Amino acid sequence: MTRYLFTLLLCVQFSFSQSADHLNTILKQLKLNESQIRIELFTEKILPYDKNKSVLVIPKYASDIEEGSFVLDAYILVIDNVTGKIIYKFIEPNAWTSDALILTDITIDTGLYYLNKTTRAFGIRADYRTQSQPNPFSETNLSLYIVEKNTLKPVLHNYRVYKYGGEWDMKCDGEFEDIDSTIDIDKLQNNNFNNLIIKTKITKTENTFKNDDCDSKETIKKETTKLIFDGKQYK
Structure with a gap:
């Protein structure tokens, strides 16, 4: 050891x-x-x-x-x-x-972002949060970069892949929302680049003080959207 x-x-x-x-x-x-x-x-x-x-x-x-x-x-x-x-x-x-929304971290994302047979992107994630306790908020934005013709260029700019926020009395009563997105690569292409499939999970939580206990109710919804390459960036 x-x-x-x-x-x-x-x-x-x-x-x-x-x-x-x-x-x-x-x-x-x-x-x-x-x-x-x-x-x-x-x-x-x-x-x-x-x-x-x-x-x-x-x-x-x-x-x-x-x-x-x-x-x-x-x-x-x-x-x-x-x-x-x-x-x-x-x-x-x-x-x-x-500023009021504090930049807390920058990380490099080397996920499997294969945009076509010869192009793999890497990502930069920027994390933010507030200092408010009764109104907590945080988010993560993702940008993707590729090398093309010996030049480094962005193809996705500050796309929000995570968001958390809510409001509560700092005891129990309150509502919160957690939005978490992941990126899959589509087989279909536009302008020679694969579409990006955004799979999002939305979790809403409602807390209520009842019978001397903090009762929590959670609902989950899932959404799927696509980002399409317009020749310059994904939109």
Whole structure:
């Protein structure tokens, strides 16, 4: 057990060190300083289908921080893992805003997004939440990116795949709604790209204080929709 924990610790330290090295190398290429980015939201992930490359998300401040709120430019990069050289780059100004709705996390999604026989996308998820206890709210937005003609381009922009919200008296009485979507790939195509099938589960919960107990009633509904590629993006 001791040997296993020691090995695990070394792997974590190596991964952290490698990530830090990549960040320093990338910032030099972008001519940015670490003080210009929201370091706790920086993320990096090796592409499982091309382990010589990694995706990096550099969240650069687009404006000054004001009373806890900030706006970030999105630097979405694909790099060579050996040299740290940027291979593909996409920059979206003012991509994320953290204000009353707080940006808490950015993650890289390397799911099986096969958009046609030769094109696989990767995703970037942005998580938000509020600090309100009587009116809790959170959501996750997904963007998809592909490499096309040696250029990194977005094909799905900030599509909401998760939403949770409600209102309650902080004791029992209240109503909540949980909306959770997953993406399947359709066999049918438009403009040479497979349609995206959005399967959504909507769970509504109503809590009522009755007979000295908090009674909960839950209803579930399922919906299916499609997103179609218009030649530039999915809509």
